[in-house]
Amino acid sequence: MLSLKTTETLRLGVESLLLHPARSILTMLGILFGVCAVIATLSVVEGISRKMQEEVLKMGATNIIVQAVRPAESQSTTAGSGSGGAAIMYGLTYEDAERIQSSVAGADVIVPARRIRTTARYFTRRTRVEILGTVPWYADTYRIEVERGRWLTPLDLHKTDNVCVLGAAVARDLMPRMEPVGQTLWLGEYAYRVVGVLGARGMSGASGGLGGKTEDFDRVIYVPLTAASRRFGEVLVDRAAGMNSFEVCELHEITVKVAEAEQVRPAARIITHLLEKFHDTARPDWAVRVPLERLEALERTKWLFVVLGASIAAISLLVGGIGIMNIMLASVTERTREIGIRRAMGAKRKDIVQQFLVETVVLSTLGGAVGVPVGAGLATLIPWGLTKAAATLGVGGEAALAGLAQTVVTPGAVILALGTSVFVGVASGVYPAYRASMMDPIRALRHE
Amino acid sequence: MSLAQLVDLRKVYRMGADVEVVALRSINLTIDEGQYLAIMGPSGSGKSTILNLVGCLDRPSGGRYILGGQDVSGLSDGELSEVRGRRIGFVFQSFNLIPQLTALDNIEVPLFYQRMHRRERRRRAQELAERVGLGPRARHKPAELSGGEQQRVAIARALANDPLIILADEPTGNLDSRTGQEILAIFDDLSSRGRTLIIVTHDESVGRRTHSIVRVADGVVVGHEKN
Structure with missing residues (x-):
């Protein structure tokens, strides 16, 4: 019974989003870019880190190398x-x-x-x-x-x-x-x-x-x-x-x-x-090199980059979420009359909350779902672009760039990105949906 | 048998900190099953407030309202929604259809909130559209329908959940007189089939078609006429 209603509410949400396709797409873009940033950063960082790990492992994680200097x-x-x-x-x-x-x-x-x-x-x-x-x-x-x-x-x-x-x-x-x-x-x-x-x-x-x-x-x-x-x-x-x-x-x-x-x-x-x-x-005239320590240092560096990327993505997602909230608040005002009608026809507050929340979640999830492949595509373009730029500028360090050549989109990154977009959808939809549900049905019905 | 009973019903609106507007002083009214009632009175008399209370859109400040044997005056917002959905059918002056939905979809709205299955909903909506004489127009959106057609959709919607009472607030107010007559004919027909109907109006000609007229002024019932 619940699932039946959920699918119906979902259908209702999608239909109402389709009424304003341009508006919906523009709203979605904020989340799309955010998720794009998450995926791109994480996969580039993961790619570099894996490449470097491979290199370190080539030297052997249980090796200690003493070199003549x-x-x-x-x-x-x-x-x-x-x-x-x-x-x-x-x-x-x-x-x-x-x-x-x-x-x-x-x-x-x-x-x-x-x-x-x-x-x-x-x-x-x-x-x-x-x-x-x-x-x-x-x-x-x-x-x-x-x-x-x-x-x-x-x-x-x-x-x-x-x-x-x-x-x-x-x-x-x-x-x-x-x-x-x-x-x-x-x-x-x-x-x-x-x-x-x-x-x-x-x-x-x-x-x-x-x-x-x-x-x-x-x-x-x-x-x-x-x-x-x-x-x-x-x-x-x-x-x-x-x-x-x-x-x-x-x-x-x-x-x-x-x-x-x-x-x-x-x-x-x-x-x-x-x-x-x-x-x-x-x-x-000697130096001791421990690959294992490099591996650990690498892990720390990786997290630094992950945190950096996450902050950028977080800002982007925050802006995207504010965009959604803004549009939803406008939409709620615009549809005051509809809310009044639905309430008069027996809709409970939670039905109204659900209706608007579904719209924001659909928007943001869709943004996320599109953002993941776009981000993954971008992730492969970044190293390509960097190598190109390095080649035209004549900058060396090809070995360092070689690490960039592979980007890895991990399932974890995808889950994180999608989870975040759903979360942003809920977070940005809660307030407008609450506002909609708290409207007095009588006033809402008379709203022009 | 009385279907609805308003006992010493009061409604006071609070405007700001210490300004109170008394909308209803004390309303006592009994609505019997199958009754066709008109509530009449000048604007500001409190007739809309009565309609809102009877329709469970609002809660009284005092007194009791018993609907179908249940005291609904102290119900929560969610419980009132439930009562509205199952027992009340609304018809408004300005039709109040959802513009992006087709006529059939609009008729389905109350059924949706009663968790009725989609196919069943569609079947019932089609049946109701037939009954109010909508015919092939049922697949159009409100903007593509005439005022009379829109009000027919609204009546079909009001009937959807087989309510105890149908409340109509100036149902002919936005219609030309000929279309108004058509709509009123539908109400007459519904009444003859045993529906309980309450029409709020200040049009005497509308009032005279009903079984009885309740006259309201300054928040009290000032007269009760049988037609």
């Missing part, structure tokens, strides 16, 4: 390589790795790595790459997936073999349209046999932070750590500067993987203490 000042400890320029000695050592291994309880995997920037050559093709000398278990720590061939093995490490695994972009650049596995390429003056190729992983925007150094996983060639140390030595020559400068660095990176997320913080503290003890604290 080249000290800012050049006149550091000079080592005995002395052929002209000053040699800088810095960075992590094998001893550091061993100390961490023995001191950090629950440290599952210690992955030392060396990074060397050089040019890879395959017949006439050349490309800039980063050689990462590492250990076989690097693959588990960084969740590396081999697409073709195989990954580095303990035997490779033990035999100091000249074998390598290529990042997707390197394989594409050097050996397009052919099977790279089994080919031999040149790294500097050494020949390396390709044993495997990785799947594409993309850029890591989060690893360097927004606007910071980005890491391209696809432009890396992985070789056994032993081979990297022996063939390339610990002395690196940087010819880019005006004069030759040398740097001595045993390990560029040590990744510590712990079993549980709760162990990350204590382990990071121990590692920091350890390094402070054995390295020059005045000029630190």
